[in-house]
Amino acid sequence: MTLRARWGLLAVPLAFLGVFFVWPVVAIVGRGLRPDGAWDLSPIGDVVTDPVIRQVAWFTLWQAVLSTVLTLVVGLPGAALFARYSFAGKRVIWAALVVPFVLPTVVVGIAFLGVIGPSGSLGVDLSGTVWAILLAHLFFNYAVVVRTVGGFWASLDAGPVEAAEVLGASPRRAFREVTWPLLRPAVAAAASIVFLFTFTSFGVVLILGGVRNRTLEVEIFDQTARFLRLDVAAGLAVVQLVFVVVALAWFARTQQRRAVPLRPAAAATNASPVRGWRARSFVAANLLVMTLLLVVPLATLVTRSLRAPDGGWSAQYYRALSTNPRGSTAFVPPVDAIANSLAFAAVATVLAVVLGGLAAWGIAGRGGGGGWQWIDAGLMVPLGTSAVTVGFGFLLALARPPLDLRDSLWLVPIAHAVVAMPFVIRLLVPALRAIEPGLREAAAVMGASPARVWREVDLPLVGRALAAAAGFAFAVSLGEFGATVFLAQVDRPTLPVAIYRFLSRPGPDQFGQAMALSTVLMLLTVMVVLIIDRVRPPGTVEF
Amino acid sequence: MGAAVVVDELVVRFPGHDRPVVDGVTFRAGAGEVVAVLGPSGCGKTTVLRVIAGLQAPTSGTVRIGGDDLTATPAHLRGVGLMFQDHALFPHRDVGQNVEFGLRMQQLPTAARRARVAEVLELVGLAGWERRAVATLSGGEQQRVALARALAPSPRVLLLDEPFGSVDRALRDQLVPELGGLFRALGTTVVQVTHDQSEALALADRVLVMTAGRIVQAAPPAELWARPHSPLVARFLGFSNVTAEAMVRADAVGLTVVASGDTPGATGAERGVVEAVVFRGDRADVHVGYADGSGSIDAEVSTRAGLVAVGDVVEVTVDPRGRWTFPVP
Numbered sequence: 005m006t007l008r009a010r011w012g013l014l015a016v017p018l019a020f021l022g023v024f025f026v027w028p029v030v031a032i033v034g035r036g037l038r039p040d041g042a043w044d045l046s047p048i049g050d051v052v053t054d055p056v057i058r059q060v061a062w063f064t065l066w067q068a069v070l071s072t073v074l075t076l077v078v079g080l081p082g083a084a085l086f087a088r089y090s091f092a093g094k095r096v097i098w099a100a101l102v103v104p105f106v107l108p109t110v111v112v113g114i115a116f117l118g119v120i121g122p123s124g125s126l127g128v129d130l131s132g133t134v135w136a137i138l139l140a141h142l143f144f145n146y147a148v149v150v151r152t153v154g155g156f157w158a159s160l161d162a163g164p165v166e167a168a169e170v171l172g173a174s175p176r177r178a179f180r181e182v183t184w185p186l187l188r189p190a191v192a193a194a195a196s197i198v199f200l201f202t203f204t205s206f207g208v209v210l211i212l213g214g215v216r217n218r219t220l221e222v223e224i225f226d227q228t229a230r231f232l233r234l235d236v237a238a239g240l241a242v243v244q245l246v247f248v249v250v251a252l253a254w255f256a257r258t259q260q261r262r263a264v265p266l267r268p269a270a271a272a273t274n275a276s277p278v279r280g281w282r283a284r285s286f287v288a289a290n291l292l293v294m295t296l297l298l299v300v301p302l303a304t305l306v307t308r309s310l311r312a313p314d315g316g317w318s319a320q321y322y323r324a325l326s327t328n329p330r331g332s333t334a335f336v337p338p339v340d341a342i343a344n345s346l347a348f349a350a351v352a353t354v355l356a357v358v359l360g361g362l363a364a365w366g367i368a369g370r371g372g373g374g375g376w377q378w379i380d381a382g383l384m385v386p387l388g389t390s391a392v393t394v395g396f397g398f399l400l401a402l403a404r405p406p407l408d409l410r411d412s413l414w415l416v417p418i419a420h421a422v423v424a425m426p427f428v429i430r431l432l433v434p435a436l437r438a439i440e441p442g443l444r445e446a447a448a449v450m451g452a453s454p455a456r457v458w459r460e461v462d463l464p465l466v467g468r469a470l471a472a473a474a475g476f477a478f479a480v481s482l483g484e485f486g487a488t489v490f491l492a493q494v495d496r497p498t499l500p501v502a503i504y505r506f507l508s509r510p511g512p513d514q515f516g517q518a519m520a521l522s523t524v525l526m527l528l529t530v531m532v533v534l535i536i537d538r539v540r541p542p543g544t545v546e547f
Numbered sequence: 548m549g550a551a552v553v554v555d556e557l558v559v560r561f562p563g564h565d566r567p568v569v570d571g572v573t574f575r576a577g578a579g580e581v582v583a584v585l586g587p588s589g590c591g592k593t594t595v596l597r598v599i600a601g602l603q604a605p606t607s608g609t610v611r612i613g614g615d616d617l618t619a620t621p622a623h624l625r626g627v628g629l630m631f632q633d634h635a636l637f638p639h640r641d642v643g644q645n646v647e648f649g650l651r652m653q654q655l656p657t658a659a660r661r662a663r664v665a666e667v668l669e670l671v672g673l674a675g676w677e678r679r680a681v682a683t684l685s686g687g688e689q690q691r692v693a694l695a696r697a698l699a700p701s702p703r704v705l706l707l708d709e710p711f712g713s714v715d716r717a718l719r720d721q722l723v724p725e726l727g728g729l730f731r732a733l734g735t736t737v738v739q740v741t742h743d744q745s746e747a748l749a750l751a752d753r754v755l756v757m758t759a760g761r762i763v764q765a766a767p768p769a770e771l772w773a774r775p776h777s778p779l780v781a782r783f784l785g786f787s788n789v790t791a792e793a794m795v796r797a798d799a800v801g802l803t804v805v806a807s808g809d810t811p812g813a814t815g816a817e818r819g820v821v822e823a824v825v826f827r828g829d830r831a832d833v834h835v836g837y838a839d840g841s842g843s844i845d846a847e848v849s850t851r852a853g854l855v856a857v858g859d860v861v862e863v864t865v866d867p868r869g870r871w872t873f874p875v876p
Contacts, residue, residue, distance in 0.1 A: 163635030166602050169622040170629040171700065172652030178623070181648070185639045 013366030014379070017359040017425070023407070025386050025422050028397025029241075035400055036238020047239035057223065061243065064203060064219040067134055071141035071202040072195050078142060078293060079149025080191070085290045086150065087157030089283065090275040097294070098154075099534045101147040102475060103526055104298055108485050108500035109144075109207020110507060111305065111522040116140050116212060118304040132214030140208040143297055145198040152197070155468060156190035156434055157183075158275065189258075189437075193430050196255040200248065200388035206486055220244045225392045225486075241393045248388030256381035302526065309519035313512045321520035324513070336495055338521050341502035342528070348498060349481035349532075352420035356477040357470070359421065360428025365462070367429070368436035380433065387426040391486025394419060399490055416498065419487045424477035431476065435469035436462065478532050482525065499525045549736035550613030550703040552576040552599060557608035559594050567606065568594050570760035576704075576753075578613075579734040581727070583751035584762075585741060587783065591760040592740040593632065596706050599738060600629045612704055623652070628702030632709045634693040636681045642668070642692050643677030649700035667695040670729070672718070687714040705730070707739040711746055723749045744784055748772065756780050777873050787832075787845035792872060799869020800846035802833060802861040816862040819844070821855050831855075835863060 037044055051057050086098060104112065116139065120130040130136045160183070168178035206221040213222070220240055227237035278287050312318035325338040367380045386394070398419055403410040409418075439462065447457045463470070485500040492501045499521060506518035552575070559569040569591040576582040584592045597603035599610055601622030609618045617625055628649075636645050643664050650660040668674055671691040681689065691714065697705060711719045727750050730737050741747050747754050748768040756764045756771070764776040775781040781789045788795040805818070819835040822843070833846045833855055844863060848855070855861065 161635070163631055163633060164637050166600075166622070167629070167631060167635040167637070167696070168648065170600050170602065170625075170627065171649035171696070172623050172626070173648070174623050175621070177652070182637055182639075 010366045010369045010376075013362045013369070017363040017366075017383070020355075020359050021383070021386065021422065021425070024398075024402075024418050025389075025394065028401040029245075029389060029393060030397075031401035032234070032393055032397040033238045033241060036234045036236075036241075039235065044235075047235040048242055051236060051239035051243055057240070057243075060218050060220060060223050061247075063217060064221075065247065067137055067141075067217070067219070068199055068203040068205075070134075071138055071145070072199045074138055075142050075145045075149055075198050076191070076195060078297070079146050079194075080153060081286070082146065082150040082290055082294070083152075083154035083157055085287060086154035087160075088275060089278050089287060091278055091287060096534070098151070099475075100530055101150055101294075101298070102479050103302070103529050104143050105145070105147045105476075105479060105483075107522065107526060107529075108483055108503055109205075110211065110485065110500075110504060111518070111525075112140060112143065112301070113208050113211030114507070114518075115301040115305040115522075116143070116208075118308060119301050131212055132217070134217055136212040137205070137209055137217060139297075140212055141198075141202045141205065143301060144208070145201060146294075146297060148197050148201075149191075149194045151472060152194040152431065153187060153190045155431075155472060156438075157187055159435075159438065159468070160186055190434055192255060192258045193434060196251065196384065197387065197427075197430060199251055200384070203247065203251070204244065204388055204390050206391065220247075221390045221392065221486075224390050228392060228396055237393075241390060244390060245385075245388075248385060252381040252384050252388065255384070256377040305519055305526070306523050309516060309523045311516070313516075321513070321516040322524075324517055325520060325524070336497065336502075338502050338506075338517065341497045341499050341521070342524065344492075344496050345482055345499040345525075346528075348417045348420060349478050351414075351417035352424060352481035353474055353477040355417060355421035356424035356428050356481075357474050360425040360473065360477075361432060361470070363425070364429045364432035364436060365458075368433050380429070383429050384426045386422050391423065391484070392490075394422065395487030395490030398487070411493075413496070415491050416488055416496075417481070419491055420481035420484050421477075423484055423487065424480040427476040427480060428473040431469050431473040432466060435466040439465050475532070479529055482529055482532070499528075548703065548734045549579040551578045551580075551611075552704055552736055552738060553609075553611040554595070554599065555609045555611070557595065557598060557610070558606045559591070559598060559603065560606045567760055569598070569605070572608070572757070572760070572762055574755055574762060574765060576736050576738055578736055579731070581730055581737040581739065581750055581752045583739045583741060583747035583754045584757050585744065585747040585754050585783075586757035588742055590757045592757050593708055595757075596629070596708055596738065596740050599704070600627055600706055601625045602629075626702060627704040627706055628697035628700065629706040630693050630697040630708060630710055632712065634689045636689055636692055636696070638681060640681070641677065642673065642679045642681060642684070645681060645692055646677075646695045646699050648696065653700055663699055664695075667699045670698070670725075671695045671722075687718065690714055701733070702735070704736045704738070707737065709741055709743075710739060711741075711743075719746075726750065756783060758783065774871060775873070781871075781873070794871050794873070795844065795865055796869035796871070797832065797845045797847035799866040800844055800848075801864040801866070802835065802846050802848055802855060803864070804855060804859050804861055806860075816864050819861055819863050821857050821859045821861060824855060824857060826850070826854070835861060837863075 037047060086094065107115075116136060117131060120126050120128065120136055120139065130139070164182050164186075165178050168182045169175065173181060203219075204221045205219055206225065209217065209219045209222050210225075213219075220243065224237050224240045224244070227233045227240065278284055309321055310317055310319065312320060327337060363383055367376055367383075398415060399410075402408070402415065409415045443461050443465070444457050447461050448454075452460055482498075483500060484498075485504065488498050488501055489504060492498055497505065503518045503521050503525070506514045506521065554575070555573050557569050557572040558567050560567045572591075572595055574582070584595060586592045594603060598605050598608075599612075601617070601620060601624075605618065609616055611617065612625065612627065637648070640648070646664045646667060647660050650663055655663070664677060665674070668676055671694050673688065673691055673695065676692075681692065684692065690710070690712070694707075694710060697707075711722065714722065723746070737750075739747070739750060748771075751768060753765060753767050754771050755762045758779060764771065764780050766774070771780075772784065775784055775786070775794070778789050778791055778794070781794050786794050787797050788800070802821075803816075818838040820838060821833055822836045823834040825832040829850060830847055831850050831854055833848055834843060835846060836843045838860075846863070
């Protein structure tokens with residue numbers, strides 16, 4: 005691929021992010037740091053020297069590191085499970101894993117309170133402690149590690165591992181010497197995503213962190229929405245961005261060190277049936293972790309949505325979803341929110357997959373010198389930027405000429421695409437890099453044009469990654485809350501926004517309906533991901 | 548020193564296949580013996596090799612190495628060497644580290660490892676290539692690294708899967724006798740799998756012909772060549788003039804060009820017309836149709852005295868030593 009072609013692929017996504025990410029962020033930072041047309045950087049200094057904020061920053065950092073490590077430790081065996089074994093229900097579980105990841109953070113916070121809160125089913129009150137935050141982060145990000153690493157692992161060629169074993173390496177040793185080094189880029193990719201998420205964590209920390217455990221994101225939200233201190237918020241946003249950029253630079257360095265072309269293998273050849281007590285107990289342990297970690301909080305959510313105030317079982321909250329009891333014009337029947345969410349998510353997915361796909365092919369292309377890992381890392385920045393900053397920045401930057409989108413329905417899907425694009429890129433780049441260049445050359449020599457090569461070689465080989473990327477993009481859009489709460493028009497709420505509206509009103513009816521709507525959102529996500537998992541480009545390697 | 552490999556009544560079934568891939572294979576490779584399993588692709592020969600190496604569990608049957616039943620022993624404890632058909636080099640390690648891997652598993656000290664790596668790399672003609680990245684190697688070079696990696700730990704049994712598939716002919720002609728000598732000197736037991744007759748015949752003490760999951764004949768190369776068991780084996784070995792009962796070696800067929808007006812000579816030889824000639828360098832394959840319409844015969848003739856041409860009328864003679872009747876019809 006020529007340098008010109010790579011830049012050509014990147015031009016549109018970069019322009020998109022320039023207008024819909026950089027500009028809004030610059031606008032809000034400018035509003036804070038240049039209130040009267042003159043730059044005033046003192047808020048950054050104030051923020052950096054403030055002992056309270058230093059403590060917040062320190063907490064934000066170490067809880068993110070700890071959350072990432074914990075998620076890797078628990079998630080990597082899960083990735084191994086999907087890469088190495090075939091078992092009944094594998095496909096459904098694989099799809100269902102995404103559910104926690106896309107649930108609105110507020111809902112998960114409350115679901116966790118139901119398990120580890122003051123009157124929780126566990127019987128131990130962990131709320132207000134860092135353990136509650138770590139567990140909730142594990143709940144959210146488990147799928148990132150399992151799916152990113154597991155998908156890559158399943159496509160590794162089994163040959164080198166077998167060669168190591170024949171040469172005398174025990175299975176454990178062969179893993180350490182061969183599998184692990186080959187997996188490392190996928191692990192680094194997953195770890196960087198988890199780190200960015202937990203570093204900018206908002207809803208979970210707000211609900212489970214109590215008063216002492218606060219992240220920078222919570223602080224930014226409070227300063228923006230509660231104290232209207234845009235200068236402090238801008239200072240905090242800058243500090244947060246610096247951390248994110250440093251983390252991404254580290255990630256870029258780890259990616260730079262690898263350039264090993266790998267042979268793709270049909271995943272079915274690697275996965276074997278579960279035989280022997282070791283394999284059985286490994287599978288059982290993993291399924292137990294998934295059940296405790298993922299099913300228990302969600303089951304709590306569902307039972308609460310079906311529990312009437314008198315303690316009996318009832319579907320009353322579900323029946324109420326299609327009604328507008330107050331007859332108010334501002335209050336739309338919650339079922340409308342479902343339609344809104346699906347429409348927005350469909351548009352956002354198309355945008356994110358097309359733009360993220362273009363960027364990924366540009367980044368993964370060979371030729372044209374080095375330094376591409378920096379662009380790769382730069383495209384991840386939206387993932388680590390506070391959703392609050394993005395949402396509020398949209399309102400400041402895109403609500404006046406030359407680009408007035410205030411009343412446009414595009415605003416929400418565009419914001420969602422900005423947040424979802426990094427996922428698409430993150431999932432596609434390793435898969436694209438894993439394609440042996442010889443395959444493309446073989447197709448070209450047989451007379452395939454570059455477009456045809458793309459369609460016949462690249463597309464089928466990264467089909468699994470592409471389907472996963474589309475699923476993630478859709479799911480991210482369905483569950484996005486931090487930015488949408490600023491952007492959604494009053495009469496067009498998305499599901500999370502509607503849930504938030506219920507939660508912000510007192511009363512058991514409101515709470516029950518919020519739980520019911522959350523259950524609907526959860527089921528919707530499972531269905532969508534299952535469908536996307538099945539609809540794949542023709543010729544895709546089967547999972 | 549090599550160890551004997553005994554494979555007994557091996558059956559391998561894969562889920563979803565109605566017929567076993569390996570269907571009752573039994574053979575013995577004595578200590579230091581070089582055995583070639585020769586068969587068309589898909590006949591199950593690679594699976595046999597994977598079972599011996601411990602990478603594939605058999606549905607039934609046993610594998611014994613050096614007298615011990617290793618059927619249930621995991622691959623890393625079998626102490627065999629395997630050279631993979633697609634090389635399976637470690638993509639994240641350089642040539643030296645690839646070759647060194649088995650020595651590290653044996654916990655050899657660093658200096659000894661380094662010396663051994665240099666030694667085997669020299670043996671395969673890649674002296675000094677330790678620091679090369681495997682991704683930069685050609686197919687033939689990768690194959691030589693794979694061979695060096697399998698040889699380095701001096702395994703008592705060496706399993707080779709299509710070992711010379713991607714090396715060029717000149718190198719193969721050089722490597723095959725060298726390796727033959729090496730195996731004999733080391734006394735390593737070798738089980739080699741190939742679909743290439745010339746490769747099997749050049750290296751092996753004994754050749755096992757395998758088709759559709761079964762071994763159909765086992766014999767030293769010369770005997771196999773002289774007395775194939777069945778038309779199936781004969782055809783697979785590349786013989787032409789094979790019928791259900793017998794075969795006539797093409798190099799036993801003599802052709803004498805005669806003028807078309809000549810009357811049949813007193814020799815009583817049959818007459819035919821040359822229908823096709825394929826030039827092979829020092830020889831030519833000639834297809835002759837009998838003049839009386841009773842069929843055709845292939846001949847392999849020397850090109851020393853010039854070529855016959857299509858349309859030439861020839862007298863066909865057959866050396867009776869080149870005629871062989873199959874014991875198994």
